[in-house]
Amino acid sequence: xxxxxxxxxxxxLLLVIYTPDAQGTRYSxxxxxxxxxxRSPEKETFTCWWKPGSDGGLPTTHALYYRKExxxxxxxxxxxxxxxxxxxxxNKNDTSIWxxxxxxxxxSNALGSTFSDPVDIDVVYIxxxxxxxKVTVTVMELKExxxxxxxxxxxxxxxxxxxxxxxxxxxxxxxxxxxxWEMHLAGQQxxxxxxxxxxxxxxxxxxxxxPDHGFWSEWSSTSHIEIPDYLHREKSMWILIAVFSxxxxxxxxxxxxxxxxxxxxxxxxxxVPGPKIKGFDKQLLKNGxxxxxxxxxxxxxxxxxxxxxxxxxxxxxxxxxxxxxxEVLLEESKDLHDSCLKFEGxxxxxxxxxxxxxxxxxxxxxxxxxxxxxxxxxxxxxxxxAEAQGQQKDWDQDTLMYANGDILSPEKSSGRVKTWPSVFSxxxxxxxxxxDQTSSLEMAKQHCYSDSLFCPxxxxxxxxxLGNNDNETLGPxxxxxxxxxxxxxxxxxxxxxxQQVRSHSDVNISTIARxxxxxxxxxxxxxxxAYVEVQRFDEEDMVVLQSIVSDHGFHEGFPQMLQQEDYSxxxxxxxxxxxxxxxxxxxxxxxxxxPHKPTAHIHTVVSTQDEMAQPASGYVDTATIFTLPTx
Amino acid sequence: xxxxxxxxxxxxxxxLVLVCLVFCRxxxxxxxxxxxxxxxxxxxALSLANLFDRVIQHSARMHGISNDLHSEFEQYFLPSxxxxxxxxxxxxxxxILTPNGKENAQRMAREELxxxxxxxxxxxxxxLWRFHQGMAHNHDFNNFSSNKALEMSDMVHELRKGVEKVxxxxxxxxIISNSVSSQVSPEALLPSDSAEWHLMRDYDxxxxxxxxxxxxxxxxxxxxxxxxxxxxx
Numbered sequence: 095x096x097x098x099x100x101x102x103x104x105x106x107l108l109l110v111i112y113t114p115d116a117q118g119t120r121y122s123x124x125x126x127x128x129x130x131x132x133r134s135p136e137k138e139t140f141t142c143w144w145k146p147g148s149d150g151g152l153p154t155t156h157a158l159y160y161r162k163e164x165x166x167x168x169x170x171x172x173x174x175x176x177x178x179x180x181x182x183x184x185n186k187n188d189t190s191i192w193x194x195x196x197x198x199x200x201x202s203n204a205l206g207s208t209f210s211d212p213v214d215i216d217v218v219y220i221x222x223x224x225x226x227x228k229v230t231v232t233v234m235e236l237k238e239x240x241x242x243x244x245x246x247x248x249x250x251x252x253x254x255x256x257x258x259x260x261x262x263x264x265x266x267x268x269x270x271x272x273x274x275w276e277m278h279l280a281g282q283q284x285x286x287x288x289x290x291x292x293x294x295x296x297x298x299x300x301x302x303x304x305p306d307h308g309f310w311s312e313w314s315s316t317s318h319i320e321i322p323d324y325l326h327r328e329k330s331m332w333i334l335i336a337v338f339s340x341x342x343x344x345x346x347x348x349x350x351x352x353x354x355x356x357x358x359x360x361x362x363x364x365x366v367p368g369p370k371i372k373g374f375d376k377q378l379l380k381n382g383x384x385x386x387x388x389x390x391x392x393x394x395x396x397x398x399x400x401x402x403x404x405x406x407x408x409x410x411x412x413x414x415x416x417x418x419x420x421e422v423l424l425e426e427s428k429d430l431h432d433s434c435l436k437f438e439g440x441x442x443x444x445x446x447x448x449x450x451x452x453x454x455x456x457x458x459x460x461x462x463x464x465x466x467x468x469x470x471x472x473x474x475x476x477x478x479x480a481e482a483q484g485q486q487k488d489w490d491q492d493t494l495m496y497a498n499g500d501i502l503s504p505e506k507s508s509g510r511v512k513t514w515p516s517v518f519s520x521x522x523x524x525x526x527x528x529x530d531q532t533s534s535l536e537m538a539k540q541h542c543y544s545d546s547l548f549c550p551x552x553x554x555x556x557x558x559x560l561g562n563n564d565n566e567t568l569g570p571x572x573x574x575x576x577x578x579x580x581x582x583x584x585x586x587x588x589x590x591x592x593q594q595v596r597s598h599s600d601v602n603i604s605t606i607a608r609x610x611x612x613x614x615x616x617x618x619x620x621x622x623x624a625y626v627e628v629q630r631f632d633e634e635d636m637v638v639l640q641s642i643v644s645d646h647g648f649h650e651g652f653p654q655m656l657q658q659e660d661y662s663x664x665x666x667x668x669x670x671x672x673x674x675x676x677x678x679x680x681x682x683x684x685x686x687x688x689p690h691k692p693t694a695h696i697h698t699v700v701s702t703q704d705e706m707a708q709p710a711s712g713y714v715d716t717a718t719i720f721t722l723p724t725x
Numbered sequence: 726x727x728x729x730x731x732x733x734x735x736x737x738x739x740x741l742v743l744v745c746l747v748f749c750r751x752x753x754x755x756x757x758x759x760x761x762x763x764x765x766x767x768x769x770a771l772s773l774a775n776l777f778d779r780v781i782q783h784s785a786r787m788h789g790i791s792n793d794l795h796s797e798f799e800q801y802f803l804p805s806x807x808x809x810x811x812x813x814x815x816x817x818x819x820x821i822l823t824p825n826g827k828e829n830a831q832r833m834a835r836e837e838l839x840x841x842x843x844x845x846x847x848x849x850x851x852x853l854w855r856f857h858q859g860m861a862h863n864h865d866f867n868n869f870s871s872n873k874a875l876e877m878s879d880m881v882h883e884l885r886k887g888v889e890k891v892x893x894x895x896x897x898x899x900i901i902s903n904s905v906s907s908q909v910s911p912e913a914l915l916p917s918d919s920a921e922w923h924l925m926r927d928y929d930x931x932x933x934x935x936x937x938x939x940x941x942x943x944x945x946x947x948x949x950x951x952x953x954x955x956x957x958x
Contacts, residue, residue: 191826253827256950257958
């Protein structure tokens with residue numbers, strides 16, 4: 095009993111020992127192997143590799159069996175070692191091209207065997223040749239530009255000479271430090287040139303090949319080649335760059351010089367001189383008031399209505415009026431004077447004619463007068479109308495010489511009157527020196543207007559005319575004309591000259607205006623204004639006047655009146671502060687009737703103030719005489 | 726309106742005529758230099774090497790097309806790769822004895838090799854034509870594949886003619902004897918209504934033709950490098 099029990103225990107122990115442990119090694123049939131790939135290097139032999147599965151803990155063996163197409167014979171691989179582990183090498187005798195191989199690998203161990211999945215291959219389509227051999231790279235030089243010439247040979251195993259395999263090649267190039275290769279397909283040729291190299295660098299070259307229908311070979315071993323430096327070529331490039339940069343530098347310097355000294359724009363595109371027309375207002379042009387513009391062009395003294403000879407400019411003209419208009423003119427001249435004094439170089443007037451006043455040569459009072467004309471028109475109307483009545487009686491009075499300002503010979507002029515060498519002497523000074531000339535100025539203004547008007551005696555008509563006319567039309571014209579008349583004789587104030595000039599030009603108007611006069615006007619009213627020329631200033635303080643032949647048409651009625659009549663002597667100043675002139679027969683002997691005519695025809699305009707009555711001395715102080723009544 | 730349409734018709738017709746002329750000229754220009762076996766007729770005679778190059782290029786193109794078609798079939802129409810059942814694949818040209826290795830091919834005489842080429846090309850003329858016809862009527866295939874099949878069959882025809890010309894040239898040059906017959910034995914041809922033919926499915930046909938076109942190309946290359954080795958061998 096004990097022995098049986100001992101045997102059972104022994105058996106039990108044995109069983110325990112020899113029974114395989116559940117957690118320890120477990121023996122199983124081998125895992126399934128797998129054919130990884132088959133390759134043929136030259137289309138004459140090929141090799142297949144497999145990957146074994148798990149061995150199941152037991153030593154396993156693998157075997158490769160294959161079957162050819164249309165044959166049931168199973169062959170086993172004859173060479174397991176040539177190609178390494180887990181491989182089978184098919185030699186030339188065993189290899190048939192264009193035949194389908196069915197290959198299977200079997201793994202077997204003590205417990206069993208496992209078949210792999212079969213694989214069908216045709217050797218033609220599994221060709222992967224060896225890399226090309228004898229790759230040589232040389233640096234060739236073509237006209238100072240280097241290039242690489244790469245040459246190689248097909249792998250020695252691949253038989254391309256008999257035409258059994260046709261290989262195409264590919265090579266790649268890169269610089270030593272680069273990451274990317276430059277690929278080149280060479281086709282079937284065994285020679286290739288690489289251009290566009292960088293001098294002084296080291297290049298890596300590799301070549302590989304592929305059959306018509308197969309796989310690319312591995313890259314050949316890298317061939318290193320160093321490109322020598324080609325300094326002389328690069329030197330020429332640097333020279334070119336230096337020249338170009340110098341050229342640019344020169345251009346920059348020149349442009350800077352031009353800009354600093356003078357505007358480059360001026361150098362290349364000189365400014366075009368614009369038109370300079372006296373009295374032409376560009377602002378007006380922009381404003382678009384063409385009427386005013388044209389007025390400037392028209393009113394300016396082109397064509398010059400006044401004689402432009404020097405001699406004519408030297409001539410002084412005296413206008414003689416019917417004394418009836420004295421007060422009227424007085425007032426107007428006074429207003430004129432005031433306006434003249436007030437305004438200095440005003441330029442904001444719309445009247446383009448006033449722009450002429452802007453010239454520094456012009457009188458300030460002129461501008462002012464022109465402006466004042468418009469304003470004072472109504473005033474004048476009211477005032478002159480009242481005075482016109484009173485002046486009716488004075489028409490028959492002796493002629494008075496209307497002198498604005500001092501009548502002085504140049505040599506006798508003291509500081510009161512400035513000589514008038516040219517028209518452009520500043521009148522304001524002259525005006526200011528005669529503070530009492532307000533009346534005279536006013537009268538001058540009046541005179542100017544009356545020039546254009548018909549007979550000065552007809553105040554109503556004068557007024558009408560004055561009222562009708564636009565100041566713009568009259569004013570600028572008068573002053574313009576005044577300017578053009580040069581007076582070497584400074585004893586005639588500019589106003590006077592202005593008036594005279596104006597009277598010249600406006601003869602036609604006065605003619606027309608005269609027709610509007612009422613019939614009740616005395617005959618003298620129809621007479622045109624006579625123009626006398628002040629020839630000299632006598633020692634006796636008498637103004638020597640000489641009539642001047644006027645060219646205007648209105649003289650046909652009274653031609654003889656204007657010719658050769660001298661109003662040379664100031665007879666005296668009457669109670670009305672009128673300057674009486676008498677013809678000096680000795681000056682020019684016309685017909686005997688001349689002495690009468692002047693007396694009858696002389697119209698003097700004197701604007702004097704009552705309190706300023708002056709004795710009829712030779713010297714007539716027009717400044718005192720002509721004072722504008724203030725109202 | 727009517728005149729416009731008639732004018733349009735005329736213009737299109739004129740345009741078509743012009744196009745045709747241009748194309749025709751292009752086509753004729755390709756064959757501008759007809760290959761002449763004898764230079765007496767005055768046409769430009771091509772060298773044997775040049776002839777070989779032409780037929781080899783032609784065969785390479787033919788093989789490329791067959792490879793494309795086979796890949797298409799394998800990709801779209803083969804549900805399962807049941808390769809085990811493929812062992813008994815039987816190409817109808819298997820009766821033609823062809824060298825299966827380089828030594829076998831090099832050991833073969835030129836005339837034999839030329840004849841093998843011609844046999845192969847001859848054997849594939851009708852099957853390919855029928856294949857194309859089948860593809861044209863079957864709406865499963867797109868026009869691209871159908872055109873390829875047509876091109877393939879035309880190329881087989883052209884290649885055969887070219888190889889015949891090469892053989893004639895070689896015979897003329899005395900390179901090969903006159904034992905090469907352009908007429909292929911009828912055993913190589915499959916009867917049109919044989920049962921075996923119908924068993925062969927399209928995929929098998931393409932597989933077989935792909936291999937045979939490769940054979941033709943390889944054999945031609947071997948011939949060329951054996952006869953005129955100085956050019957690209």
